[in-house]
Amino acid sequence: MPPVMTFVMGNSRRTSLEYLRGLGHAGHMTTTDPVRGQDPRADSGSPPAVWLQDLSKNFGHVQAVRHVDLTIEQGEVVAFLGPNGAGKTSTIDMILGLSTPSGGEVSVLGMTPQYAIRRGLVSAVMQTGGLLKDLTVGETAQYTASLFAQGADVPAALRRAGIAEIADRRVGKCSGGEQQRLRFAMALLSDPELLILDEPTTGMDVEGRREFWSSIRHDADRGRTVLFATHYLEEADAYADRIVLIRKGEIVADGTSAQVKSLASGRTVRATLPGATEQALRSVPGADSIEIRGETVLIHSGDADKVARYLLTETGAHDLEITSRGLEEAFLALTGDDDNTGGNR
Amino acid sequence: MTTTATAAELSSRPVPPLGGFSFTVLKLEIRRLLRNRRTVIFALVTPSIFFLLFGLNAAYANESAGKGNVSAFILISMALYGSVLATTSGGAMISIERAQGWTRQLRLTPLSPLAYVVTKMLTSMVLGFVSVLAVYIVGFATHKPSMAGYLWIVTALCVWIGALVFAPFGLFLGYLLPTENVMQFMGFIMILLAFGGGLFVPLSQYPHALQVLAKFTPLYGVNQLVHWPLTGGAMDVWWVVNAVAWLAIFTAGAVWRFRKDTARV
Numbered sequence: 025m026p027p028v029m030t031f032v033m034g035n036s037r038r039t040s041l042e043y044l045r046g047l048g049h050a051g052h053m054t055t056t057d058p059v060r061g062q063d064p065r066a067d068s069g070s071p072p073a074v075w076l077q078d079l080s081k082n083f084g085h086v087q088a089v090r091h092v093d094l095t096i097e098q099g100e101v102v103a104f105l106g107p108n109g110a111g112k113t114s115t116i117d118m119i120l121g122l123s124t125p126s127g128g129e130v131s132v133l134g135m136t137p138q139y140a141i142r143r144g145l146v147s148a149v150m151q152t153g154g155l156l157k158d159l160t161v162g163e164t165a166q167y168t169a170s171l172f173a174q175g176a177d178v179p180a181a182l183r184r185a186g187i188a189e190i191a192d193r194r195v196g197k198c199s200g201g202e203q204q205r206l207r208f209a210m211a212l213l214s215d216p217e218l219l220i221l222d223e224p225t226t227g228m229d230v231e232g233r234r235e236f237w238s239s240i241r242h243d244a245d246r247g248r249t250v251l252f253a254t255h256y257l258e259e260a261d262a263y264a265d266r267i268v269l270i271r272k273g274e275i276v277a278d279g280t281s282a283q284v285k286s287l288a289s290g291r292t293v294r295a296t297l298p299g300a301t302e303q304a305l306r307s308v309p310g311a312d313s314i315e316i317r318g319e320t321v322l323i324h325s326g327d328a329d330k331v332a333r334y335l336l337t338e339t340g341a342h343d344l345e346i347t348s349r350g351l352e353e354a355f356l357a358l359t360g361d362d363d364n365t366g367g368n369r
Numbered sequence: 370m371t372t373t374a375t376a377a378e379l380s381s382r383p384v385p386p387l388g389g390f391s392f393t394v395l396k397l398e399i400r401r402l403l404r405n406r407r408t409v410i411f412a413l414v415t416p417s418i419f420f421l422l423f424g425l426n427a428a429y430a431n432e433s434a435g436k437g438n439v440s441a442f443i444l445i446s447m448a449l450y451g452s453v454l455a456t457t458s459g460g461a462m463i464s465i466e467r468a469q470g471w472t473r474q475l476r477l478t479p480l481s482p483l484a485y486v487v488t489k490m491l492t493s494m495v496l497g498f499v500s501v502l503a504v505y506i507v508g509f510a511t512h513k514p515s516m517a518g519y520l521w522i523v524t525a526l527c528v529w530i531g532a533l534v535f536a537p538f539g540l541f542l543g544y545l546l547p548t549e550n551v552m553q554f555m556g557f558i559m560i561l562l563a564f565g566g567g568l569f570v571p572l573s574q575y576p577h578a579l580q581v582l583a584k585f586t587p588l589y590g591v592n593q594l595v596h597w598p599l600t601g602g603a604m605d606v607w608w609v610v611n612a613v614a615w616l617a618i619f620t621a622g623a624v625w626r627f628r629k630d631t632a633r634v
Binding site: 097121134144145146159217 | 373374375376379380382383384385386389391393394397400401404405466469470471473474475476477478479480
């Protein structure tokens with residue numbers, strides 16, 4: 025069950041998310057409740073699949089990941105959504121133990137990433153590479169399977185990934201989509217509790233992408249926790265229960281896909297309302313976010329009609345306008361570069 | 370509905386013994402190496418052809434060389450050349466696997482870096498053995514090399530073990546060179562070292578300065594040692610010093626690069 029949607033706003037940064045400011049009550053909010061906030065390693069119950077606290081990663085002067093707090097419970101299917109270079113892969117590398125955090129903590133199923141990997145509890149489908157061209161598809165799966173303590177069913181994994189019929193083909197002769205399915209089969213071999221996919225459909229055509237996701241979704245229905253990174257809003261919307269929006273190394277929104285979608289796809293009501301205060305406007309029914317620019321108020325809402333009706337009947341608002349924008353455009357606004365919007369960092 | 374695993378259930382999952390070392394992987398690695406046409410040509414075909422070219426020359430093949438003839442002497446040289454190529458290429462393949470992102474992929478499995486390197490070493494040893502065997506079979510079939518029956522076995526074993534000095538050299542190159550072309554580079558280096566060690570041309574035919582220099586090259590000591598059962602006579606301590614020193618240098622280099630590579634964890 026995903027937590028209530030929250031917005032985590034940078035302390036000093038004004039962003040294109042500015043118009044959403046009404047939603048984040050405090051300057052800094054996190055999704056973790058008090059129980060989860062403790063180190064899950066001390067917890068005797070079911071530990072979260074992923075637990076990140078104040079996680080940061082710097083490459084020289086570049087801050088790829090900035091103070092990320094995130095808890096993913098077992099059984100969730102979560103999309104890590106953000107544009108290229110937002111810090112998705114850097115975060116995933118730390119969850120997998122492939123790189124060391126510059127600051128903060130990572131725990132996977134209540135243990136360090138290395139412990140979880142040695143037990144076959146976590147596996148990943150990486151974006152590119154990671155295959156030997158001179159092995160066949162079947163040999164690659166056999167090779168990987170033999171490394172784990174629990175015997176894995178190689179034919180079953182190949183079947184579930186839809187590549188059983190090309191088991192004798194050399195990896196070097198496989199298409200990008202087939203190689204990606206092989207990575208998926210390899211990830212299934214250890215029967216992991218947590219499956220991580222980093223931009224798994226890059227380079228696939230529409231049909232291949234759809235088939236790939238239906239395999240993943242089918243697999244997730246068995247109760248596996250899935251975390252996938254993508255920069256396609258439609259992918260996140262169609263296949264995830266929960267979307268975590270990441271931008272410039274920070275989580276900017278976290279909620280169900282319906283919530284993020286309505287946020288991204290709602291309309292903006294613009295009106296002139298002298299003397300409006302944020303506090304007063306917060307009581308406007310249906311308002312998701314509020315922005316005040318002098319005498320002009322901008323209210324973003326999934327139900328713009330309701331907001332308009334209220335403003336016109338209950339307040340002195342006039343010159344009212346309703347504007348909408350496309351899903352994609354809204355997503356770009358959420359995750360885009362603030363230099364375009366005249367904000368400062 | 371989804372079921373969640375408790376901490377106890379999760380940590381009860383077993384970790385594989387021996388750092389994930391498995392004979393299935395060893396078998397697949399050997400199959401891979403033998404499937405690689407370039408490796409097979411380098412390690413099996415080339416040394417056999419070299420023997421046929423240089424080891425049968427009527428001008429000197431039947432001349433005496435210690436307890437056998439010159440043809441037998443050249444047979445040992447070529448077997449050493451082939452098996453050294455084999456053991457080096459086994460380790461050097463790591464470079465290709467790093468370039469293809471395979472070593473990164475393996476870090477998402479329980480396989481420990483040490484178990485990986487041990488698997489590579491064992492794979493190299495098997496290929497080295499096949500290489501010695503190939504050259505000796507070709508040599509035997511020509512009826513030219515002449516030495517006592519036990520010397521065939523003793524020298525073959527000496528060549529095989531001697532070639533192991535170069536297994537860490539392959540690893541060192543594998544971790545040092547980021548290129549997918551490591552094999553060509555390695556082939557070139559090995560030819561230089563083979564000349565330096567006196568495998569292709571007897572060192573006595575070199576100018577004096579080169580002869581002195583050759584005694585410091587990595588194949589010199591091993592080459593002298595593997596011929597010793599055939600040539601007989603007094604053993605020169607310098608041969609052992611040369612072989613052990615190079616083994617130490619290569620091992621140190623491999624360990625250094627290996628640590629650097631795995632430190633990124």
